Amino acid sequence: MLEQDTSGSEVWEAESLLLEQGKPYVVEAPSGRGKTSLLSVIYGIRTDYQGLVYLDDRDLSSFSSKEWSKIRKNKLSFIFQGLELFDELTAMENIQLKNRITAYHSDERIMEMARLLGIDPFLQRKAGILSFGQQQRVAIIRALCQPFNFLLADECFSHMDRENSLTAYKLIREECEAREAGLILTSLNETGLPNIDHSLKL
Amino acid sequence: MRLLYQILWKDHSRVHLLGAFLGTLAGFVLLLAGIQFYMDLKAVLSENRDLLDPxxxxxxxxxxxxxxxxxxxxxxxxxxxxxxxxxxxxxxxxxxxxxxxxxxxxxxxxxxxxxxxxxxxxxxxxxxxxxxxxxxxxxxxxxxxxxxxxxxxxxxxxxxxxxxxxxxxxxxxxxxxxxxxxxxxxxxxxxxxxxxxxxxxxxxxxxxxxxxxxxxxxxxxxxxxxxxxxxxxxxxxxxxxxDPSIIRFLxxxxxxxxxxxLKSSRMNIILKFVLSFLVLVAAIIIGLAFLVFLLSLQLMISRSSEKIRRLNKLGFHYREISRPYILLLFLLMAGITGLSLLLTSILAGQLHQTAEAWSLDISSSLHGVIYGTALGLILLITASNVAAILISTKKLCK
Known part of the structure; x- marks a missing residue:
């Protein structure tokens, strides 16, 4: 249940909003409408909001730093718009930074996903020298290397071509279904992504 | 976790850490050697005197x-x-x-x-x-x-x-x-x-x-x-x-x-004065070096603040994030303890040889107090640094 109290939109203006686990949501809006803010509030990074946000049955503001760490390892995963990769680590090390604390995927599965997204030749390169589109795919794989109930994807296809976007989207949906997890995907414009039944206008 | 160390250790300042290391080491050697020599000389002064023979x-x-x-x-x-x-x-x-x-x-x-x-x-x-x-x-x-x-x-x-x-x-x-x-x-x-x-x-x-x-x-x-x-x-x-108060009274x-x-009483006064001076100097050096330590680690943390926030976003708890800093601190402190004890015992050995030439019986090994002092100080410095590291990483995390 997401309750917000700010300027006019389907999300911010609603008396209350329920996002259900297992369903995919797309949040569409032009820049500056608060897409990233919405995800950041859910992920506990931003606390400067009015109203109440519940995860399962608990108010987000009641979580301790320890609980947030657990949530971010087991319940919520985030593909950041700014990617948040470590330039000095290789693409593979960036992915393993997450996978080693969760031990969720085998190295083989990671390689398979990389191959699927077409970044397997770059895995041993420093993340800092990859193109933004390649980095986006690294960030996607990293976000998939953990259990979660919701995946928060913030404009994660912005620097990929249509074909790559669809492949990545397919992978994301597969991984979500495997976990019976929900997906909240933000996008600047009409994505035309298949199998989205819940679209929210900010 | 190796990757965590790789990320966070990258932002250290070699000059700062080396300076803090050497400064603390110098202060420690000065202090420990001072105590060692004081105890040696005190023992020499009273060696002809049985405890039961006032x-x-x-x-x-x-x-x-x-x-x-x-x-x-x-x-x-x-x-x-x-x-x-x-x-x-x-x-x-x-x-x-x-x-x-x-x-x-x-x-x-x-x-x-x-x-x-x-x-x-x-x-x-x-x-x-x-x-x-x-x-x-x-x-x-x-x-x-x-x-x-x-x-x-x-x-x-x-x-x-x-x-x-x-x-x-x-x-x-x-x-x-x-x-x-x-x-x-x-x-x-x-x-x-x-x-x-x-x-x-x-x-x-x-x-x-x-x-x-x-x-x-x-x-x-x-x-x-x-x-x-x-x-x-x-x-x-x-x-x-x-007892120096005898000579003062007289x-x-x-x-x-x-x-x-009463020569030994007089020597005792001088020794105590020299030792307190030495301890004062050593305390100032250790105090300053401790500050440099604290600031170097804090600088390292603030240089890495973006990375720390990022790690926190990825689900790392601030305690996990502070581990590389604490390990670095432990390594440096262990180095200081080991080296200062080594250097002090080398100095003690030197003094032992010199004293032998004067047929004075001075121990070549370190007194137990030395180990106690070193350990106590190291624990104090380490504990306060660990606290500072935890506080500042916590501030960066949500």
Missing amino acids: EYIVINKKVNIGNTLGLTGGGFSEEEIAEIKAQPFADQVAAFNSNKFPVQAYTEGEQVPNFITDLFFEAIPDEFIDVKSEDWKWDPEKGTIPVIIPQDYLNLYNFGFAPSQGLPQIPKGVLSMINFKLRLQGQGRGNYDDYNGRIVGFSNRVSSILVPLDFLEWANEKYGYFEKNDPSQIILVSKDPT EERNYDTIREK
Whole structure:
């Protein structure tokens, strides 16, 4: 249940909003409408909001730093718009930074996903020298290397071509279904992504 | 986790950490070596002294011209004696008793040249006397008065007077066998008695001609007619003659003693002063180095603040994130502990060798206090740094 109290939109203006686990949501809006803010509030990074946000049955503001760490390892995963990769680590090390604390995927599965997204030749390169589109795919794989109930994807296809976007989207949906997890995907414009039944206008 | 270390250790400043490391190391070595040497020298100062064998200190008032002219007395009043007794360093105190009648010593017979001399006696309780002899007792039946003279008197004769005058030197044993007469003179003409005298020992401690206390009390009773004099010498026993307050007290009251005996007390004052200076300097250095440490680690953390926030977003708890910093701190502290103990023991070894050349017995190994001090300080510095690391990483995390 997401309750917000700010300027006019389907999300911010609603008396209350329920996002259900297992369903995919797309949040569409032009820049500056608060897409990233919405995800950041859910992920506990931003606390400067009015109203109440519940995860399962608990108010987000009641979580301790320890609980947030657990949530971010087991319940919520985030593909950041700014990617948040470590330039000095290789693409593979960036992915393993997450996978080693969760031990969720085998190295083989990671390689398979990389191959699927077409970044397997770059895995041993420093993340800092990859193109933004390649980095986006690294960030996607990293976000998939953990259990979660919701995946928060913030404009994660912005620097990929249509074909790559669809492949990545397919992978994301597969991984979500495997976990019976929900997906909240933000996008600047009409994505035309298949199998989205819940679209929210900010 | 290796990757975490790889990410967070990248932002250290080698110069800062090295500076902090060397500074703390220098402070530690200075402090530990200071304590080590202080304890060594303290041990050397008191090494000739058994713990069960306290020091006997004979004190007197400094003689001034007033005494010569008879304007002021050279003795200790009862109040002054009471004051000395009240001092914490004075475990036992006794005043010297002296004779209240004239005494003459003379020899007769063939073996020795005849001589006659005026004499004085003093007496103190037996436990203050360093000569233990079977003959040191007064038996009125036998009428022989045992006498102890200072070793110095015999030395003066044997090594000064006799060689220059072509006279034979006299060994202690021979002198003890010489019989002489002691004439105790009571008030009035003809009121005297002669006794046999015998030297039963030579004292290194007391510069006076000693007779047994019970004899002197008896004789004063029988012959004495002088007015009561304040005792001019006091003997006191101190369990810790290195106690610097002894010498301070004596200087304040303008009392005198054989300085040699209180050398260790004086050395102790100097040592304590030097040590406190050293500790002060070491404390300042360690304090500054500690600050540099704290600031270097904080700088490292703030340089990595973006990365720390990022790691936190990925689900790392601030405790996990602070681990690389804490490990770095542990490594540096372990290095400082090890190196400072090593350097201090090398210095101790050097001092040991030098001291051996002077035939001083100085330990080549470190005292237990050294390990304790090092450990305590390291724990203190480490603990406060760990706290600072946790606080500042926590601030960056949500």
